[in-house]
Amino acid sequence: ENSFMKCMSNRVSDYSKSTEKTVFIKSSSLLYPKMLASLEQNPRWLNSSSKPLLIVAPSHESEIQAAILCSKEIGVHIRVRSGGHDYEGLSYKSYLCKTPFIMIDLINIRSIDINLSDETAWVQAGATLGELYYKISKASKVHGFPAGVCPSVGVGGHFSGGGFGAMVRKHGIAADQIVDAYLIDVNGKILDKKSMGEDVFWAIRGGSATSFGVILAWKVRLVRVPHIVTVFNVQRTLEQGVTKLIHRWQYIADKLHEDLFIRIVAQNTGANSKTIQGQFNSLFLGQKDNLISIMNESFPELGLQAKDCIEMSWIQSVLYLAGYNKDDPIELLLNRTTSYKSPFKAKSDFVQEPIPETGLEGVWKMLLNEDTLAMLIMDPFGGKMNEISETEIPFPHRKGNLYNIQYFVKWDENKIEESNKHIKWIRMVYQYMTPYVSKSPRASYYNYRDLDLGSNKNGNTSYSEASVWGINYFKRNFRRLAHIKTKFDPQNFFRNEQSIPILNFLP
Ligand code: FDA
Structure with a gap:
């Protein structure tokens, strides 16, 4: 913890002044348990022993960059949390117990900029679907976005794994609407669509972005919806x-x-x-x-x-499908936890x-x-x-x-x-x-994560071992994902129990 904090102070000017509100240390912060539990949408692991050493809640991208570099320097790995809805808790817990980890909580990185002139929005990765829907409805009555029905889901994880909801038949999934992104790589560099290259831009749209880096923001295409x-x-x-x-x-x-x-x-x-x-x-x-x-x-x-x-109106239908009444205040969409946790x-x-x-x-x-x-x-x-x-x-x-x-x-x-x-x-x-159901493979949806399908061993697993679950989620795209991963993050820094494996890894 000390070496991590020292490293952060060296890399981010005035860091120690801001740490009170942005760093929560397992062994000493009174707020740590509250912070950890705040967004755990599946509280099955509240009492788990594998918790992050510390939680960093950056308020600026430079702190995410520093957190990646410092984790690398001191040899811990990281988990990133956007909305905390991962079905197996992989954004805040780790079964790879041998490796200590820190958690980057994006709760303070969630601004949304709607641009009606080109019908797009830049959405920072800590925002929720509800926040996005709400902001769109404040800007326009004839635009919407085709993603999941539960407003508290985070865009960080949801778009990284697909994302479908009530407009899937009309417009496809959330990841189909991504036109650009900012991704922070293993060297702490911020890359956009052009600088990350075609392959990586392909991979992060539904192929487990967390295997490639930390998404800072997505640029998405809005869709037209009728007045009624x-x-x-x-x-x-x-x-x-x-x-x-x-x-x-x-x-x-x-x-x-x-x-x-x-x-x-x-x-x-x-x-x-x-x-x-x-x-x-x-x-x-x-x-x-x-x-x-x-x-x-x-x-x-x-x-x-x-x-x-x-x-x-479309925004009232979002409330309705989320279980509220149509005349409830649309501010309910801003709640970050589900009421039925x-x-x-x-x-x-x-x-x-x-x-x-x-x-x-x-x-x-x-x-x-x-x-x-x-x-x-x-x-x-x-x-x-x-x-x-x-x-x-x-x-x-x-x-x-x-x-x-x-x-x-x-x-x-x-x-x-x-x-x-x-x-x-x-x-x-x-x-x-x-x-x-479907066969060869028996397909599963990545965003409904299921570790019963299989899991990486301490992060390093061969392609064929990982295929047990990877082909179910991604079919033949799994091999291309592994190729891209091997080139882009050859040391497998960004890893979890179901991250994309490196090709030719020899255990
Ligand atoms: P969380 O923060 O837990 O992240 C999930 C994964 O993404 C983790 O591995 C995490 O590390 C990684 N990650 C998060 N932010 C990242 C970032 N910025 N950069 C890199 N990696 C990042 N799905 C659906 O398609 N349609 C639906 O209607 C629903 N509804 C729904 C309701 C409820 C109550 C739950 C619990 C879940 C859903 N889902 C869903 C599933 C949901 O899409 C899936 O759990 C998403 O991964 C959740 O994203 P979060 O950011 O909330 O989770």
């Missing part, structure tokens, strides 16, 4: 024929007009649940009458009625052929046997996603995928036995789903 959009949230239970409806949905959800997105959340209703509830949760980029006529034609089985549909485990798959009703019935049984809230979240693709090639950016899940499916279980008691029980359950569900 329409949402609905229709719920059906087993008794109301939800299985048939979900079965049918699989045949149409990816083929509907690209202005229409209908996701399904199928869940038990908590402990002792007697039924499955399917929520058909939708955003339509247009007005109610149009929506109803599309639904009558394409999905009459749902029985959508005018009273189910609510017209609103509790331990969870998730896994993901891509579905390429409709699952038969019997297959769905089997998974409902498993949901009903689980004694805590558990769900399947199904996000339809198609539309714009079919037009973008698998190799355009590292995120490869495009044409041929009907929908992404996420299995999610959360529980209240943060105890190891309790965690083990629910993790065992979700692994059984994943096993059960094998015949129904």
Whole structure:
């Protein structure tokens, strides 16, 4: 700790004056536990022993540059935290226990500049999706951004791994909209699109930017949204024929007009649940009458009625899809933590052929046997996603995928036995789903990080060992990512349990 602080003081003028508010030392800062826990969206690891030696919360890019150089100099590695939503906590904990690490928390690096003249925005990496959506809505009523539905997610991690939400069918994913970026490399240099080169710029857009450096800011293209959009949230239970409806949905959800997105959340209703509830949760980029006529034609089985549909502005739909009411203050989007913070485990798959009703019935049984809230979240693709090639950016899940499916279980008691029980359950569900989902590889979504797929050993793992998980996330793009990594960070300084490996590494 002392040598790190000494190094920082040498590199950043007046550093010691500002440290009180920006450095939190594990062994001595009273604020350290609060700072560490503040953004842990999955509190499973609150009591973990592998914590950062210290947390640096820079307020200027020079401090990030210095933190990288000082970490290298004294031989510790780093973790970077933007919104803290990593499913396995990799932004604030390390399973690579042999190597001590410091955490760079980007909480103070989060300005957003909207430029309507060229319809872009520069977003610093510590900003959240909610902050971005909010700022866009203050600048324009006809612009939006296609990224995740949860406002507290950080742009640092989210854009680095893909990022999809309710406009995925119309505009693709968040990483598709990145037109420039500032990346700080292992030598502390700030690079933009031109100076980092085509390969690295390709890699950081969805290919685990954290394997290549620290993203300081992204420049993104905004998208046009109509003045009025329409949402609905229709719920059906087993008794109301939800299985048939979900079965049918699989045949149409990816083929509907690209202005229409209908996701399904199928869940038990908590402990002792007697039924499955399917929520058909939708955003339509247009007005109610149009929506109803599309639904009558394409999905009459749902029985959508005018009273189910609510017209609103795009920013109100962001609030609504995040679980608020449309008339709640949009400032709620600025909350940096989720209101339902509790331990969870998730896994993901891509579905390429409709699952038969019997297959769905089997998974409902498993949901009903689980004694805590558990769900399947199904996000339809198609539309714009079919037009973008698998190799355009590292995120490869495009044409041929009907929908992404996420299995999610959360529980209240943060105890190891309790965690083990629910993790065992979700692994059984994943096993059960094998015949129904993509194969060779069985693809997974990088942003729904799952260390069950495999993990690097103390940071240094061969390409073939890392392929066990890497091919699932990135398919054939994984090899190109490893090539780029080998050239750009040959010492593998930027590493974690699922960072891109160096080629030809000999253990
Ligand atoms: P966090 O700060 O934990 O970072 C995640 C990873 O990125 C870590 O490895 C971290 O080191 C690295 N990183 C962060 N900032 C970096 C930087 N500046 N430079 C380099 N590396 C950096 N996904 C989705 O596609 N659609 C959705 O709707 C949702 N919804 C959602 C809801 C909730 C409640 C959760 C917990 C998660 C989601 N996600 C999601 C998944 C989300 O996209 C994923 O967890 C992101 O990686 C989170 O990014 P954060 O910056 O918040 O996490």
